[in-house]
Amino acid sequence: MDNLSNRKTAVAIFRAALASVDPCRLVQKHIPDVLDAYRRGNGQRLMLAAFGKAAFAMTRALAESPAGELITRGTVITKYGHVPGTLPDPIAVYEAGHPLPDAAGVAATGRLMAMLENPDPQTLLVCLISGGGSALLVAPADGLTLAEKQATTQCLLAAGADIGELNAVRKHISGIKGGQLAALARPARVLSLILSDVIGDPLHVIASGPTAPDNTTYADALA
Template identity: 55%
Template structure:
């Protein structure tokens, strides 16, 4: 993490470095090794089985291995996204197997991992402990279709949900009811063992039943809810699966289910904690810092416009925020993919980049406003960047290169817009995930 000089003139002279510093602080706050020890239970009378899924899965597994008593039995299987397994520290023995699979659309490797994880729950007793490590991305990585649904069906439904603009809660309601392992089903399979879930939140409101579609948490949503979401977004199902939803045959374990009586869940890192860490870092540099919310949802470009309005009013002295300041927010916005016209190239980019385009367009070159938006897992959508930067001269520099922001918004092409400007934020996988990070600097 880069060090920033603690003098107002020096850090305000380099807004790009300042914004990147705040992002790095937010990510650092959410790393598993810094947050796991306080929540680890004592070794049980029987054996300890570690199961998990998510973009932070590899780092979470390594944290448990580093902190677990050397002489206590420990084994298990965790699945993470391709290329998201961190380098193994020298001298750290590997007791938990880590495998990789696809995100955001599931693949055969994720299916095989989910099958193995469910098989590992067989034969557990009351004396055993199951330590579940859950983080964002687990919905795709831990894929095990219900009866009557193929992996290809799940992939198609996942793609359609991702393109629909549906909020994460709706997407996960569908995923839970079309799965043999999500929505509390993994915890039910572990009974009668004690189940302790350690989770890193990547969802607005930190609802543990939504993170990775809650494989170890009771589910209050219903088959009827899932059907309604599928109908609203025009997503088709095989007839046999639709009938199972209509009859309630695919219902998930509900609150009060006795199979989940010995389950407990602990949030070890949250978006709000990371935003507060970034705010403290900004204040340490003499900047005012305002945290809007860690629960902001909506269309990414529209959220960008709202942030632009707030930044502009602040820059012009018309808001209650005093300059120089940084305005921070988190949450999970959505991108509704626009239909392509004939011959139009496919757009590249994710939520953070789309936010930045909406912000830049609405700012219209406002002097004194800089911004960074990036996903804390280091990957914005399916590209190799975490997000992008907006500067007061973004529109002017883009225009000089023949780039039209309206055209790029029309085809959801934030990568193609910011890459020629040299304004992509590229970090590589960070090995954690507390969702979107946005920082708007007003000087």
């Protein structure tokens, strides 16, 4: 096989790999699941919470599907420079800092949390979660400041903490990670479409698991 053939093969493999993790395509595959969850719960409202570096693309796929017509409110939080267009009303889009959380992320997360006030069983909350969500969905736990969270994140990154170690700490200094977003939405029903960037796909680690049970402890975070 000559060099040109090798190059073509390598390019084809690369493109196939990208296509296999395309956020739009992956969300499109699960539109029937969204519609089924809405109908089974006698849905009257569909709210959207999207956060992570792929949040815009994932949301666009949902908004352009039959499920998009059901969306009553939506909040999207993504990294600066990751908004290549516009989304239809009533979806609000916010940009914030990554990998270090910033004030814009705190403000956007506050709006997302306000959107979830007075939930009810007829509401379906669809969460579109992707890598980077840990930094972009930011609500310091009671008694902590954003500056303290930033300093903690910087120290962990500088020390070479892996994603599991980093997110174990993040969950325990947050008011929304580690399953707390799902708890906030109760009694609304929650459906999460999660685009994994973590080996093994541990749901409690991806974006610090805001809608997944947390199997880590404060002792784990301190370790």
